[in-house]
Amino acid sequence: MLVSVNPATGKQAHEVESLDEQGLKETLDAVTAAADTWRKTSIAERAKVLHSVAAKLREQKETIGTLMTEEMGKPVKEAGPEVEKGAWCAEHYAEHAADYLKDEVIASDASKSYVSYQPLGAVLCIFPWNAPVWVAMRGIVPALMAGNTVAMKHDPHVPACAAALEKAFIEAGAPANIIRNLPIPTELAEQAIRHPGVQAVSFTGSSKAGAIVASTAASEVKHSVLELGGSDPFVVLADADLEAAADIATLSRIINAGQSCIAAKRIIIEAPVYDKFVGMLKERLAKLKVGDPTKEDTDLGPIAREDLRENLHRQVTQTVEEGADCLLGGELPEGPGYFYPCTLLAGVTPNMCVFNEETFGPVMVAVKAENAEAALELANQTEYGLGAAIWTADEKQALHFANELQAGQVSVNGIVKTDPRLPSGGIKRSGMGRELGPHGIREFTNAKQIWIK
Template identity: 60%
Template structure:
């Protein structure tokens, strides 16, 4: 996933509508004193919030979720305006965020239940206790969802949350904070800080911040991880991906094509877990490509405010330029451009849905993360070759396999990824842990694993000794 970019030198967070290229919002970056004040409030709120019952926390989270559901039509357009997500997808993102809050309200007690373990004690057990204020450093591509993926489990565990959102989505950050306030959440448990990127180190190093959650590029993640580690603070990193999608000869071809096309163009392809390298067994390669080309060519690219739009613009000019470089470099190296691949004229950072075939390992579109509506198809001799190609990447976030169910489950452990979908789309789900390995990061978000990341697994031994 792409990193949060450095704020403008004028210490102003400037928002450009990616569909029109108009400046729609300018927000002053927080001063060091304002950052300190946010952390002061977070630490003060923690003293009370950590002492509340799970039932009380759940009531707050359900209230926030209800506010999101009731105000979808006000919140979704902010996402569309700031990062170009089609309005239909933006609405879905707001609703999914509410689901995350509701899920942890319903299941936190189960996920955090005390675990009794046998020992020489009369009683011995592990209890999961909150750590304190937690910092979330978040990206622009799913501004509501990644916020709730971070805050819902952390808050239900009894922590408080300081959210440093990407500088290109300050309106979304403010709307998130206001949602908590409007729902009657205790002051200070969730705050947005409009900090410039260069000021993030101050927040990480503040001794009152007890842990860090980061979603972004592996380059930026390495800096965050090093800073947190130097302060002996835990971190969860969800970083970039070059996710493989393996399609074997015994796959349900029509479904595999439909789901692959959908995975590649959700959020205009700006998703860390989207299928980025489609690895197709040679015997069905040509038929798969023909069907995929047909599906992709039928997609509607346009104004993200229109209900009919399926693919909106790329979020920023420099991101579109980098995507086009990846396409042109790959074509120059021998890839075939079956569809798209040309920069359009006119306003907005639009990029056509593009299909590259005959892509080989080592080409730019295969070795770098492509963040846009560019489908890359790689030919594999057989299943073993497909597995080797899938694992030939420094990343390990998500992966898909299309084959028989039994064969897919047999292959899943051999794929070096944090999550594998067999005959389905790779997605994030509040009920299931999500995260990567290799340069895609470490730690897990969501599910029971996610809520325990920012807890103190405290062992309690109660005597006397049993003989």
């Protein structure tokens, strides 16, 4: 039995019966068998299914949103929009997959030569708890529209969310077994990867877990796409629009109580505006309300699990001991649930804990850079490379940073976000491969070269 805990209360939220090894095998066998039929459907037929799924998600937005709030603490004002974004993803690929997957003609010594993007078969998607609908949909939808079937192994801490997603596909009229939920404990994930019918693996989660998944898939000579952790730099140069930058830095850091891979995590500020900008951040963070995620006026809900909160507090405490200034928060609150206050650490340097480790929670880290080039060096001084942002009024400087920042995506004077229209992913320990956009749907295809004389 998979049991979820409401992080706002510490009490049991939901339970879902789990599969044993035989049940896992039978489910994966069914997904594998369905791939032979689904791959032969037209893109127009697949699109019709995905449009129906989008409509069903919108119809069940409140119900599914409530499950997210109960199982991982997402505030209600963020839960509904996440379901909407998942529906948008389904609609986007329904409308654009034909263009993304069209044959690519390449001139050669043949009468005609081209690349045909064809499905691989059954794809195993392993998802995290922090965005139960959006992260799942951005993995499921491109795979299905490419003609693959999907086995969804969601995080065991959000079993009801996973079950609700599968139910939405069924109720939308999706053909049997093109997507199946795998309610299994984490220890059975290796067996799922090694199932002979699984042709590829998509994984979103920590760098440590991603390395295990990738090595297991590689040992079976199976393709994998990994979207892993991040310690995203948010660089603010002296000529930036400081008001706008402070607003976006705050928003990026506190979405989902800071539990996001692409959140702004290291705020790197050029020296001439450092003190002013830190003051602006403190003012904004101090206004945010931490509390009951079922209330519309709550800005930050709880941390999803007690062990995650304990690790976050360790990172904060260690960094203060190493010499950082805690200007806001930093103390464990009393009472039920796994809440953590908005915390602002200033004077952080590269030798400190929060500069080098990914922080998954509402902890803002301010770092001073003497000049623009020093800021660029600090931004790249990390083992991660997921997203990055640069704020400046100088177009030439902005393009310089965009080219030199070591990240899978860079935002200039804006928030780093995932968008079904654009590819997303990381480098270094932040992962490999891409999700979303035309690049994401092609990850799980056979780019078959066809040569005709």
